[in-house]
Ligand code: GLU
């Protein structure tokens with residue numbers, strides 16, 4: 481079965497978003513993504529919403545929401561409406577999970593990360609990329625035993641056309657297997673939450689980092705099961721350090737310096753391959769953003785996975 485997502489009609493008002501996790505302050509890589517999604521939304525006269533992806537509470541870091549909001553403000557990336565927090569959607573996730581359960585599309589799984597890792601240890605691939613073999617699919621594990629909830633993924637080819645990365649086709653069952661909707665620690669998994677959040681916020685354009693490109697087919701599969709429309713997707717390259725690692729908390733990427741935002745904004749426009757004219761070197765944040773919105777042209781980022789900081 482080939483499922484092709486329908487594209488939204490051109491007159492559909494653009495609604496985009498930036499969805500940082502509050503695991504620390506914004507670093508250059510996350511600001512790069514924020515700027516790309518902001519420019520894409522504003523150049524389409526669209527809305528740009530801000531959502532704080534705060535479900536993974538053990539990873540949240542105190543003070544990071546304030547730091548993120550402040551950095552966005554300093555760089556002139558003003559969002560529309562009030563800030564949305566995933567924890568406002570907890571009831572909705574549970575309702576929809578229940579609905580999937582009722583339709584026998586999910587099952588309980590007690591496999592630990594360790595037991596799966598052992599199972600995959602003879603595998604050429606590391607466990608992160610190995611496909612869950614469905615051990616618990618037919619076990620009918622009682623609810624009182626601590627468990628994760630997995631989605632039954634049927635064999636199907638899912639194809640979508642990314643605005644920058646081109647066409648991607650995944651055989652979900654073979655390449656991803658039955659994936660987790662709710663973790664054993666009770667936390668709703670990213671894949672499931674993001675689909676529900678984007679739907680609840682009416683998001684029809686997702687611009688985000690290339691690191692999430694391979695996750696997208698799973699999200700589209702879930703959207704189709706839940707009867708939600710599929711947004712258009714644009715995955716922009718991720719910024720990497722000199723060693724080629726993605727800037728992240730793990731690579732100790734530092735917080736963006738908010739003292740000299742104009743210079744950093746100019747540099748980010750260069751990294752985004754927007755070729756800002758030299759005269760804009762001394763321009764204010766607003767002048768830089770006005771120019772960037774009027775001249776936004778992401779095509780040079782096509783088929784590009786990483787960019788060196
Ligand atoms: N919160 C996710 C992250 O910071 C992004 C989610 C998304 O854009 O889909 O990586």
Ligand code: ZN
Pocket residue numbers: 588589590591614615616617
């Ligand atoms: Zn299992």
